[in-house]
Amino acid sequence: MPKILLVEDNEMNRDMLGRRLQRHGYAMCFAADGPTGIAMAGAEKPDLILMDIALGEMDGWEATRRIKADPATSRIPVIALTAHALASDRDKSVEVGCADFDTKPVDMPRLLGKITACLANGQGR
Amino acid sequence: MRPRLRLSPSTIYPLLDWFMPPALKAEREMEQPARMFLISHIFGPFLGHTITVYLYVLDPHPGYQLWVLALSITAFWAFPFALKRTGAYTALALLSVQNLIFAVLWGAYHYGGVSSPFLPWLLVVPLLAFFYLGPAVRPRLIVLGMIVTNVTLFYVSYALGHSFPEHVPLTALTGIGIMSTLCAAVYVSMMALSYANIVANQSELEHEVQNHRTTAIKLREAKEEAEAANRAKSEFLAKMSHELRTPLNAVIGYSDMLLEDLEIEGGEEQQAEDLRKINGAGKHLLSLITDVLDLSKIEAGKMELFNERFAFGSLVDDMVAMCRPLCARNGNELIVERDRDLGTAEGDVTKLRQAVLNLLSNAAKFTRNGRVTLTVAREPRAGGDWIRIAVRDTGIGISRDNLRKLFQNFNQAEASTSTKYGGTGLGLSLTQKLSRLMGGDVTVESELGRGSCFTIRLPASLADTVQQGAEVDRAAESMPADSASRQNTILVVDDDPAVLDLMQRMLTKEGFRPMLADDPRAALGLAQSAKPSVIILDVLMPGMNGWEILRALKADRELDGCPVVMLTIVDDRRTALALGAVEHLVKPVDRDVLMRVLDRLCPRGKNDQSATGENRGSAKPMIANA
Numbered sequence: 001m002p003k004i005l006l007v008e009d010n011e012m013n014r015d016m017l018g019r020r021l022q023r024h025g026y027a028m029c030f031a032a033d034g035p036t037g038i039a040m041a042g043a044e045k046p047d048l049i050l051m052d053i054a055l056g057e058m059d060g061w062e063a064t065r066r067i068k069a070d071p072a073t074s075r076i077p078v079i080a081l082t083a084h085a086l087a088s089d090r091d092k093s094v095e096v097g098c099a100d101f102d103t104k105p106v107d108m109p110r111l112l113g114k115i116t117a118c119l120a121n122g123q124g125r
Numbered sequence: 126m127r128p129r130l131r132l133s134p135s136t137i138y139p140l141l142d143w144f145m146p147p148a149l150k151a152e153r154e155m156e157q158p159a160r161m162f163l164i165s166h167i168f169g170p171f172l173g174h175t176i177t178v179y180l181y182v183l184d185p186h187p188g189y190q191l192w193v194l195a196l197s198i199t200a201f202w203a204f205p206f207a208l209k210r211t212g213a214y215t216a217l218a219l220l221s222v223q224n225l226i227f228a229v230l231w232g233a234y235h236y237g238g239v240s241s242p243f244l245p246w247l248l249v250v251p252l253l254a255f256f257y258l259g260p261a262v263r264p265r266l267i268v269l270g271m272i273v274t275n276v277t278l279f280y281v282s283y284a285l286g287h288s289f290p291e292h293v294p295l296t297a298l299t300g301i302g303i304m305s306t307l308c309a310a311v312y313v314s315m316m317a318l319s320y321a322n323i324v325a326n327q328s329e330l331e332h333e334v335q336n337h338r339t340t341a342i343k344l345r346e347a348k349e350e351a352e353a354a355n356r357a358k359s360e361f362l363a364k365m366s367h368e369l370r371t372p373l374n375a376v377i378g379y380s381d382m383l384l385e386d387l388e389i390e391g392g393e394e395q396q397a398e399d400l401r402k403i404n405g406a407g408k409h410l411l412s413l414i415t416d417v418l419d420l421s422k423i424e425a426g427k428m429e430l431f432n433e434r435f436a437f438g439s440l441v442d443d444m445v446a447m448c449r450p451l452c453a454r455n456g457n458e459l460i461v462e463r464d465r466d467l468g469t470a471e472g473d474v475t476k477l478r479q480a481v482l483n484l485l486s487n488a489a490k491f492t493r494n495g496r497v498t499l500t501v502a503r504e505p506r507a508g509g510d511w512i513r514i515a516v517r518d519t520g521i522g523i524s525r526d527n528l529r530k531l532f533q534n535f536n537q538a539e540a541s542t543s544t545k546y547g548g549t550g551l552g553l554s555l556t557q558k559l560s561r562l563m564g565g566d567v568t569v570e571s572e573l574g575r576g577s578c579f580t581i582r583l584p585a586s587l588a589d590t591v592q593q594g595a596e597v598d599r600a601a602e603s604m605p606a607d608s609a610s611r612q613n614t615i616l617v618v619d620d621d622p623a624v625l626d627l628m629q630r631m632l633t634k635e636g637f638r639p640m641l642a643d644d645p646r647a648a649l650g651l652a653q654s655a656k657p658s659v660i661i662l663d664v665l666m667p668g669m670n671g672w673e674i675l676r677a678l679k680a681d682r683e684l685d686g687c688p689v690v691m692l693t694i695v696d697d698r699r700t701a702l703a704l705g706a707v708e709h710l711v712k713p714v715d716r717d718v719l720m721r722v723l724d725r726l727c728p729r730g731k732n733d734q735s736a737t738g739e740n741r742g743s744a745k746p747m748i749a750n751a
Contacts, residue, residue, distance in 0.1 A: 010371060016378040020385070105374045105411075108381070 002119055003027040005046035007037035007063065008081075009055050017050070017106060024112060034058030038066050041073045048118055049078045051098070053089070061096050068097035077118040081106070137164070142713070144205040146212035150711070151718045155259060159214055162257050166204045166221065172308065173198035173228070176243070179301050180236065183293050190235040190292060197228040215264060218257040222268055226250055226275045234279060238289030242302025245309040247272075252316050334703040341705075344680060359425035366418035373411050380404040416551040419479075423558045430473040430562065437467040437512070437585075441501050444478060448485040448499075456494040457518075463501040470512060471586045472563055480559040480567070483552035484516040484579045492520030492576070503585060510585040511565070517578040523571040531569060532557040556581070613637045613727060614655055618648040618674065619663035619692065624712070628661065631716055637723065645669040649677055652684055658727045662706075664693045672704060679705040688726045 004026045008014040011032075018028045029044050031037035034055050041049060049067065053060035060080060067073045077099035082089045093101040099118045102111050141163045142150075149159050177195045181187060204221050208214060229250065233241035250272060258264040283289060380403045387397045422428040445461055452459040488497045500515040523531060532553050553567075556579075560567045565583025615637045617628045625641045632639040640655055642648050645666045652660055660678065664671035671691060678684050690708040691701040701709035708722045 012371075012375040013378070016375065016382060020382055023385070105377060 001025060001027045002047040003029065003044065004115070005029050005031065005037065005040055005044060005049045007031045007034070007040075007049065007055065007060065008052040009033060010052075013052075013104075020108060021115075026115075034060070034063035037063050038070075038073075041067050041076060042070065045073075046076060048115060049076055050115075051078050051080050052104075053080055053082045061092060064096045064098055077121065079111075079114055079118060140167075144209045146209060146214075147715045147717055148212055149208075149214055150715060151721070155214065156711075158257050158259050159208075162214070162218060162221070163205050163208070165253065165257075166201050170198050170201045173201070176232070176301065176305065180293065183297055188292060190231070190290075194228060194232050194235075197224055197231065200224055215258065215261075218254070219264060219267055219271075222250060222254040222257070223271055223275075225253070226271060230275055230279045234282060235290055235292055237295050237298055237302075238283065240295060242298055242305045245306050247276075249309060249312055249316070252313065256316065256319075330699055334699055337700070337703045341679075348680075348682075356425055359421040359427075362417055362421035363425065363427070366414045366421070369414050370411065373407055373414065377404060377407040377411065380407065413551065416555055420551060420555055420558065423555075423562060428562060430476065432472050433474065434469050434471050435474050437470040437501075437503075438463075440470075440474060440478065441467065441499075444481055444485065445499065447482065448489065448497075451486055451489040452497050455489060455492060457489055457492050458496050459489075460496060460498045461501075462498060464503060467501060467503060468510075468585075472583070476559050476563065477583075480556040480563075480581060481514055481516070483556045484514075484567075484581070487552055488516050488518035488520065488577075488579075492518040495519035495576070504582070511582055512585050513580060513582050515578060515580040517576065519576040522573040522575050522577055523569070524573045528569060528571060532567075553579075614640055614657040615723070616640045616642065616648070616652055616655060616657040616660045618642045618645055618661070618666070618671070620645065620666040621663070624663065624692075624714075627714070631714075631719065632723075635720055635723070637727075645671070645674055648674050649681075652678060652687065653681070656683075657687065659723060660687055660689045662689055662691050664691060664697070672700070675701075675704050675706060690722060690726075 004021060006014060006018055006021075006028060008017065008030070009032050014030055014032070018030060022028050029040060029046060031040045035058060037049070037051070037055075040046075049064075051060040051064055055063065064078050064080065067076065067078065074097075078097070080089070080093040080098045080101040081104050082093075082101060083104055090101055099121070100114050102114055141160050144163050145156075145159060150156055174195070177191060177198060180191055180194075184191075201221065201224065204217055208217055211217070226247070229243055229246045232243040233239075233247075236243060251268065254268040255265060258268070380400050384397060384400050384404065386392070387400070419428065441461070441463060445459065449459055485497065485499065496517075496519045498515075498517040500513070500517070502513045504511045504513050557567050560581050560583060563583050565581060567579055567581045569577060569579050571577035613636065615632050617625060617632070617639055619625055619628070619641075620643055622643065625643060629639045629641060640651065640657060642651050645663075646669050648660075648662070648669075662671040662674055671693075675689055675691065678687065678689060685705075688707040689705070690710060691697070691706045692710050692712060692714065693701075694712045698709040707726065710718060710722065
């Protein structure tokens with residue numbers, strides 16, 4: 001069962017997305033802020049990270065950058081979740097090393113497609 | 126406004142104007158003294174010659190002294206003609222003053238010496254001279270010098286001859302002496318009155334200017350406050366919208382989850398139906414909040430464009446796919462007319478899609494069992510291709526009255542519309558604002574009961590043409606027929622058809638595009654729609670005077686940059702300038718003066734630009750007789 005780390009500061013969003021993903025057969029672990037997310041990425045070794053960008057003090061870009069900078073976690077694919085589908089967000093997500101990005105509120109089938117694609121790529125490596 | 130100088134009846138103005146050189150008329154501060162100069166020189170000699178006639182009657186065989194005096198007085202009549210011919214006002218005024226001093230002293234020398242009844246007239250000299258010559262220092266000094274020199278000569282002549290000549294016994298001069306002294310007293314009183322009048326009027330004007338200034342400051346403050354309030358409102362809305370979205374996402378998300386549960390577990394249909402309603406309402410609310418957020422962002426100037434290259438054709442396919450179910454819901458047929466190859470475009474896809482989808486969903490919403498046609502094309506224009514996206518429907522249409530307020534926020538054509546069709550009326554406003562943000566605009570044609578057609582036009586390559594596009598579009602909006610010559614449009618507002626006719630001919634001849642309005646109340650609307658290069662305003666008009674229009678123009682954010690020239694029959698330059706006019710002209714309008722002013726306000730380059738290809742005289746006037 002693939003394990004997904006969801007870094008999201010809003011409790012309801014965390015709960016909803018987590019439960020829906022569990023229902024689709026993923027094991028979930030959660031972090032409510034950037035630093036916890038980085039720590040969890042190292043401790044739990046998830047197969048994929050869903051990273052909310054609008055986090056508290058440390059934003060998702062910075063957290064992703066640190067995860068990618070650590071050799072222990074750099075191979076974990078990260079999907080960024082942003083509020084708007086902006087070209088600048090897409091550029092930024094590429095710049096910090098995200099595998100993909102999607103918009104909130106999430107469109108479940110689309111997000112599932114992206115997750116599947118990322119996991120398939122990850123296994124191929 | 127009452128005429129400042131009550132001494133001069135308006136009936137003699139045409140006569141004075143005939144003598145007045147145009148250059149002098151253009152020099153506002155010298156115009157009034159010059160009028161005074163002309164009046165004095167036309168009527169003064171009549172007064173003066175009563176004295177020569179009286180002296181002639183006293184002594185029917187006079188010596189050269191009377192003829193010299195008569196000649197000197199008659200010479201005043203030559204001054205208006207000299208002024209018309211040479212225009213050298215200051216020199217002529219000084220010469221006239223010298224002639225006056227000479228006449229007074231010559232008369233005094235030969236008729237009574239220091240006891241002469243003509244001597245009191247010497248007092249008139251500085252008064253009159255300073256009136257003629259205005260506030261300049263040099264001419265005043267020259268006048269003083271002249272008086273001193275002449276009086277010295279007068280004394281030297283007396284000293285050399287040891288006495289004054291006595292052509293007529295002093296006692297014979299008693300009658301005319303009394304008359305002359307009285308006349309001098311009356312004349313000086315009149316001058317003093319006139320001065321007092323001017324001083325009073327000036328302080329009144331000063332007061333008025335002060336009032337206008339205070340009003341202008343208050344207006345500016347009010348405007349700034351309003352703008353600050355508007356910004357605060359936009360920021361508040363943006364923040365609120367963001368705060369509202371979070372719980373709303375939970376409503377939508379959890380109802381989604383419950384629906385999924387029900388689908389998997391197969392629960393009650395009624396429950397699923399209710400959940401779908403909650404979910405649908407949540408999504409609707411979310412889209413409204415998103416619209417409000419976008420509008421407030423645009424209004425706060427915080428909406429950014431994220432331009433990228435995209436395949437225009439696939440964007441169209443996308444939009445059609447999204448809109449097809451919406452059209453089908455009301456039994457509408459969706460027809461797509463498009464060029465096969467639409468190529469690539471550069472711009473903000475999300476916002477373009479949003480702008481077009483608003484139009485498509487409106488068309489689908491307000492049409493039942495009809496047709497929605499989406500037409501997409503590229504239009505080559507100078508400076509790059511433009512995109513034209515038209516959405517035509519066969520729906521309920523919009524009345525002429527409602528078309529005007531169509532693009533306002535929260536404004537649906539009829540209050541009853543929202544109850545029947547739903548929506549908040551934000552969509553069109555947003556579409557318009559987005560289109561403008563992207564350097565284009567949206568236009569609408571509609572007929573009640575027949576349907577509507579909304580057309581978005583914008584540059585295909587946004588990145589480099591945003592600025593240019595916005596300007597071009599504004600020009601096109603105001604004068605679609607011939608946008609190039611818009612630079613020259615001069616709006617003339619005057620209730621007098623003769624003036625309008627004259628202005629039309631003058632302006633057309635010079636290659637401007639006159640736009641005439643005989644109803645002052647229509648002026649503001651015309652100015653807003655035509656955005657003329659210059660506005661020429663008459664002051665005295667029935668219904669609404671020129672000052673009120675000027676004030677309204679200056680209070681309008683879009684129009685306050687448009688130069689306004691005031692046209693009056695009275696000299697009110699200071700009021701005009703204080704209220705924000707750039708220039709002030711007195712009727713009747715002198716062609717040269719008007720053209721000098723207009724040339725300054727619309728530099729030649731712009732005029733010539735409009736005239737390329739055809740001669741400048743062919744511009745046709747637009748007449749708006751509201």
